[in-house]
Amino acid sequence: MTTGDTADTAGPATAQDTAVAAAEAAAAALPAVTPLTVGPAQPGSAHVADAFAGGAVAALDGVPGAIVVLIGEELVGALAGSPLGELDLSAAVQPALDAAARALGAHARTATTLDLTADGGLAAAVGGDFTTVPLIGAGIAAAVLVPQATLAGAKEPLRDEPAPAAEPEPAGLTDQPFVPAFGAAPGSLPPQRGLEMLHGVDMEVTVELGRTRMTVRDLLALTPGAVLELDRAAGSPADLLVNGRLVARGEVVVVDEDFGLRVTEIVDAAATA
Template structure:
């Protein structure tokens, strides 16, 4: 297989190649990852390259066409099996698509999650793939229509990452590590009439539906994932986790 940069250079200008690297670098800068991500060499995209990944999110851009992010199968599996139901792949990589589109002088629309096999027909035109590598692994990749790059005039910049996506393990779970989630500890609940709610005043005592000493619930994005004991840490409340709730029990 020829070097990906040489392969692309036969059909694209140096400015287009540099624009692809710049867009991928912008995306890499906002993808949450344990290890810093760097852009590899751009290469001509086809189904054989896209199919090696586990999932994708694609968004339209203001200049016409669509761009996308490919991720490893383990990230897709983690999202589908997680008790956290409020985050999907498209939402997780939307900032990266926004950054890549802005680098090309456009604005990204709301992303949609697709399977890798759907990416090629969804784009509907020739495209370029730039791998995003972290710690020697192809964590993700940016896909951009070649026509969108053809109008770019970005200065030529040499890619700093691995030159090829071939034979590189696809990993993506790191993309979740920097995503902020809302974590709530719940002691109990009760139901009140509007009349009783309006009658609340300082000093009022509410009886909850849980006995004293019962474990508190730990919720992530409103989904129950664990229970534990309330503790005090340096004058602040904390929770010592005593039980992890499996997916079926959490429903």
């Protein structure tokens, strides 16, 4: 190199860099009260599951392997104790898996919930050696697990959606060992929080005009043009259900040639229990 030349010190991205990038994307999409930051990537161990209360896995399209996100008791408890009833863990974690997959140049398939108590459950999900990246809030809140085969086959991040901004890393975080942090004293765990834990969770919302009961014979006899009589008078309010639970009523309207619902009544949770 002659005088005046400038060396490129950045170098190619390593497998750990790729895992951290996927974890940063997942951290921005995972429900949490405290903003999550990414800790140092470490070689994975089956014992990592002992520090978490639940998890979800999604196979990838475009890149080999899968991605696993493990979550702590705080989010698992919030999902189980939601005022709308128990919410699906895999659906809550799906946006984080989608974001991590895009950072690897892939698309995540539909997530499934992991049984962390089953022998070999985590090993079967990752399918071999993997890298673990902790997500840190008020303690170790979650972790992203990426198989080595997935890191080896990773591509350029997909740009069809904006990449989530990475949170700044706390000073001195990279000097902290990952595994000992899981062994924090029980008294140091953050207190349980409420509904704000669920702000980032996607839920299925359905508007129901009415219902009817039919015999199988009548159902099979349906043809185009058949009219079904519902158990609700014309002009009656429609029901708004969230994950199958009635939460409000309203009147059906048309918005830009699409149907909509103008909410006229919020249903008391005690009345629907």
